[in-house]
Structures are given as C-alpha cells and as structure tokens.
Amino acid sequence: MKLVKGSITVRLVAMFAAAALATFALIGAALHGVLVRELERHQYEELDTTLKSLQYWIGAIGTADRWSRVQARMDALTPEDGSVRFWVLSDDPRFQYGKGLAELDGLTREANGRSSSILLPGQERPFRTLSVHIPPFEGRPAVRLIVGRNSEPYERTRKTFLSALLLLGLGGVLVVVLAGYWIARVGLRPLERLSGEAQALRPKTLSQRLQTTALPVELSALADAFNGALSRLEEAYGQLEAFNADVAHELRTPLANLIGSTQVALSRQRSAGDFEEVLQANLEDLERLRSIVNDMLFLARADRGEVATGLVLTPVALEVRKTIDFFEFVLDESRTQVGIAGDVQAEARLESALFRRAMSNLLQNAIEHSPPGAQITVTLREEPAATWIAVSNPGAAIDEAHLQHLFDRFYRVDAARNDGGGEHHGHGLGLAIVKAVASMHGGQVSASSEGGVNTFAFSVSRTG
Structure with a gap:
C-alpha cells in the first residue's frame, strides 16, 4: 500500500502522531509544572532553615x-561562589552586615517571612530571599535579617529537565509514528486482500464473491455489502443479456417477415392487388416494430426518473370504467364480464393517459388469460398514502418463483401466459409498462396467485 494523499495509512499515522504529541505535551507540561513548584519549595525550605538558625543566634x-x-x-555560612548571602539591616551601623545594604532598604518595609527576588549587580539571575524582623535585645536595636539564595542553579536544572523532556517527547512521537505505521500496515492487510479480489473481478466472473472468512467485523460487513452489490449486479447483467436477446428476437421476427414477403413479392411479376396484399402484411409488421420501439422509449424515459406531470385529482373508478368501455367489443366477443369492487369512491392524483395505458395492459392481460365467460374483478383499495388498483381473473396458477419477475421486461412464463403472446401486443412489455406507470405516479406493483385467481395490481400516490 503506497503512502499517498488521502490514504488510510497516512491518516492513521497522522492521528497516532497527533494523539501522541498531545499526550506527551500534556504530561510534559504537568511534569514541568511539578518540577518548578518543587524547586521553588526546596529553595524556600533551605532559606527558611537558615533564616531560623540565624534568627535564634x-x-x-x-x-x-x-x-x-x-x-x-x-x-562561615556564605559559600565561596556567593550563591547564598546574608544581610542585616539596622539603624545602628554597628549591627549591620552584608554588601549593598542601601539597595535592600526597600525590603525593610516587608512583612516577616515574605519572599522577594532581587537582582544584584553582576548577577544574571535574581536572588530569592526571605526576611524576618528581630526585636531589640539589651543594647541591640531591632534589626531585619535577610537570607538570599541565587536562583541560577535551580533555573539551570529546570532548563536541563525541559530540554530532556522535549527530546524524550519528540523521540516518543517518532516511536509512536513508526509503530503506528506498522500497525496500520498490518491492520489494513485484509483490506488490501479485498481490494485485490475486487480488482480481479471481470464481467465473465461476476459469480465470484469476496472471501469474508477471518475478516474483522467492520470489513466483514463491508464485504457482505459488496457481495450483495455483486449479486444484484450479476442479476442485472443477466437480465440485460436476456433483455438484449429478447429485443433481438422480437425485432428479428417482424424484420424477417418483412424481408421474406418483400423478396417473394419481387421474385416474379405481380399484379397491383398482390403488391397491395404484401404491403398490407408488411404494414402490420411495421406497426409491431413501431409498438416495440415506442414501448422501449417509454420505458427508457421511466428508467431515467421521468415522473407523471399534469396530475389531476380524479375519481379512480371513473377512469377504470372508461378503460373498460374501450374493451367493450373484446369483452362481448369472449363473453367476459368486468366488475368494479372495493372503495369505488377512491380518488387519486392521476395523469389520465398514463393511467389508462396501465389499466389497458392489465385488462388485456386478464382477458387473454381467462377462459371464455370468465368474471374479471377490478378492486380499488384506499390507503393513507396510496390507492391500489387490482385486476383479478381466473386462470392457471403461477408459481411463486415467477411472481416477483412478472413485471420484468420480456419475462414470460408459459404456465401463466399460455404461449407468451398475452402481453401488450404479444411482445412482453405490457406489465413492465404498468410498473413504469406506477413508478411515475410514486406507486408500486404486486402480483399474487391464490385459489385459481391471479391478481395483478399497481398503486398511485394520493398526494401526487
């Protein structure tokens, strides 16, 4: 795995480094604060001990x-390096002690024991001091005793500790970065394996699946989701291949008829009446081709997300009756009757042309797959968000495995649809168009087969 901008490895290492830096900085700041307080306490403890000893004397x-x-x-108590010094301030010069007494005159006004810092000439760091007022005794007047200690050694110790702390902190961050890089590489190896398996997939090997064994829980969920997507892709790819084959088959038959009849007509001299018969037959096949092309264009628009426009709040039963009237001649010929049941007062926002197209396909499908003299029922059912229109007809039972595919394009089941010629002009797109119309109205489709009755239904949104 190369380290590139935006890679998971880089992000993990950066987060490890940031976390380590923040942790070490907080710990270092806390340790530095403790050291500073302890050094100051140690200085004043030493000053206080010396101050009390001299105060007694x-x-x-x-x-x-x-x-x-x-x-x-x-x-005797003053070291050669002058790191500790003593001053005694008094109105009587005989009881004074120390150098630079005039510079310390301001300290005489401070309360007993209060600390102060003074910078003496020739010194880089100030002296920390403690002072005490000693009352007069016999012939000695009152005096003020001041004890001072140079803060340079303590400041040097603080700087040395701070430098060591910084070096150790930076070293610790470097160690964490290296360890984090190794951990990230090891932890992402399963992801690398999954990536390799995914890259090896080809259209001809869509049946392969990513191996989910021995994967971490997080990657296992990702692999399962990817395998699910592969299953859907394989199914869609298979449907596309079948769809292409069905389209080729549906177009080939009328084209073959057109070519064959035309070749026969041109093979010898024909009368005007013969050519008229050939042209009439060719026109029927051309109409079939146009119907297939128009239906495919309609489904393509629906696939692109086109929705119904010009929606009008309409009584659904009224539109159903208008569609039934359109089939009056066919119904009389087959002695089939159609009745409307359920919520006959139901209303929905419809585009009438699309709705009648879907109803026509369902009614035609029911008529063609019902025995003569059958009773077809259109049931209306209102729900809070949608109105369902179901067309039921007696007929051969449809296997459960086929029901969910009946609204797919060119899907045919011989047991359910005789010889496959029952749908919209016999080219297998009628129920697919019903599904597209339902989708354009924000609805859904369903199919069921129970007790010798087959029911195909679609819904339309009531809100539009």
Whole structure:
C-alpha cells in the first residue's frame, strides 16, 4: 500500500502522531509544572532553615562586642561562589552586615517571612530571599535579617529537565509514528486482500464473491455489502443479456417477415392487388416494430426518473370504467364480464393517459388469460398514502418463483401466459409498462396467485 494523499495509512499515522504529541505535551507540561513548584519549595525550605538558625543566634546577642560572633558565623555560612548571602539591616551601623545594604532598604518595609527576588549587580539571575524582623535585645536595636539564595542553579536544572523532556517527547512521537505505521500496515492487510479480489473481478466472473472468512467485523460487513452489490449486479447483467436477446428476437421476427414477403413479392411479376396484399402484411409488421420501439422509449424515459406531470385529482373508478368501455367489443366477443369492487369512491392524483395505458395492459392481460365467460374483478383499495388498483381473473396458477419477475421486461412464463403472446401486443412489455406507470405516479406493483385467481395490481400516490 503506497503512502499517498488521502490514504488510510497516512491518516492513521497522522492521528497516532497527533494523539501522541498531545499526550506527551500534556504530561510534559504537568511534569514541568511539578518540577518548578518543587524547586521553588526546596529553595524556600533551605532559606527558611537558615533564616531560623540565624534568627535564634541574633536574637540572643544584645551587645556590639558579641555581634562579631554573628558576623563570623554568617561569613562561615556564605559559600565561596556567593550563591547564598546574608544581610542585616539596622539603624545602628554597628549591627549591620552584608554588601549593598542601601539597595535592600526597600525590603525593610516587608512583612516577616515574605519572599522577594532581587537582582544584584553582576548577577544574571535574581536572588530569592526571605526576611524576618528581630526585636531589640539589651543594647541591640531591632534589626531585619535577610537570607538570599541565587536562583541560577535551580533555573539551570529546570532548563536541563525541559530540554530532556522535549527530546524524550519528540523521540516518543517518532516511536509512536513508526509503530503506528506498522500497525496500520498490518491492520489494513485484509483490506488490501479485498481490494485485490475486487480488482480481479471481470464481467465473465461476476459469480465470484469476496472471501469474508477471518475478516474483522467492520470489513466483514463491508464485504457482505459488496457481495450483495455483486449479486444484484450479476442479476442485472443477466437480465440485460436476456433483455438484449429478447429485443433481438422480437425485432428479428417482424424484420424477417418483412424481408421474406418483400423478396417473394419481387421474385416474379405481380399484379397491383398482390403488391397491395404484401404491403398490407408488411404494414402490420411495421406497426409491431413501431409498438416495440415506442414501448422501449417509454420505458427508457421511466428508467431515467421521468415522473407523471399534469396530475389531476380524479375519481379512480371513473377512469377504470372508461378503460373498460374501450374493451367493450373484446369483452362481448369472449363473453367476459368486468366488475368494479372495493372503495369505488377512491380518488387519486392521476395523469389520465398514463393511467389508462396501465389499466389497458392489465385488462388485456386478464382477458387473454381467462377462459371464455370468465368474471374479471377490478378492486380499488384506499390507503393513507396510496390507492391500489387490482385486476383479478381466473386462470392457471403461477408459481411463486415467477411472481416477483412478472413485471420484468420480456419475462414470460408459459404456465401463466399460455404461449407468451398475452402481453401488450404479444411482445412482453405490457406489465413492465404498468410498473413504469406506477413508478411515475410514486406507486408500486404486486402480483399474487391464490385459489385459481391471479391478481395483478399497481398503486398511485394520493398526494401526487
């Protein structure tokens, strides 16, 4: 799997890296904050310890003669690098100690124990200080003791820790990126296998299916959905091949008749009457060809999503009666009767021409597949969103396996449709047109065969 823009591997690695960076940043910030607080606490604890020790000594000194001992002790506690320093502020110069006392005069106004930071000349980092007020004792006036510690060592420690933290964090992110890349590659191997299987599919191998064994749950669902799509594609491809064969067959017969009759007519001298008979026969075949072409064009428009226009709220029973009247001669000839039952007051928004076309196909199909003298029933049924029109006729039972395909183009079942000539002018598109008209009206179709009665129905939306 190549790393390309938008690839799953790149996205997963980027998300791993972002998650790791955010995690390490939060942990690093928390650790850095803890370190800073602990360093400050440590500094002030050391200052406080030293401050209290000297406070005890100074508090017990009451004369200038003994003050030299305090000075000697503070000299001894002052390291050579000057990282710790002491100051004693007093109105009496004999009880003062430390360098730069004038710069510290502002500290005398601070409360006992309050910390402050001062930057001494020649120093890069400030001193952190603690101070305490010591009351007068015997001949010694009140003094203020200040203890300071250079913050440079602590700041150096903080910087070293921060640098190490950054390096470790970046290293950790790099490790996570590499591990995430490996994990993504391993985790996506089943997807690569599925991709390879899908690429190997060809029109002649549509019966093959993706292997779903040992797949993760998420990919298994995807593979099942893809296999379902393959099944539908295989079925559609098979129907298309059968459809093409049926079209060729339906067109070949009238074309062969036209060519044959024309060749016979031209094979020798004919009278005008003979040519008139040939032309009359040819006209019938041409009408059949035109009917097939028109029906195919109509179905093509329906397949492209064309919907019925000019819808008018119409009593459905009225349109059904008009269609029945159109078949009056055929019904009288076959002694067949047609009755209307159900919700005879039902109304729906219809395009009358399309509706009558669908009704004509259903009635013609029922008449041709009913015995002479049969009773055909048109049942109307209102539902909240649609009105159903069902045409029932007595006839040979239709197997359940065929019912769902009867509205497909050129689909014929000998047991149900005699010799296949029952549908719209005998070319197998009548029920397909019914389905298209129902779809153009936002409806559906259905077929059933029970108790010697076959029922074909379609619905139209009541809302339009």
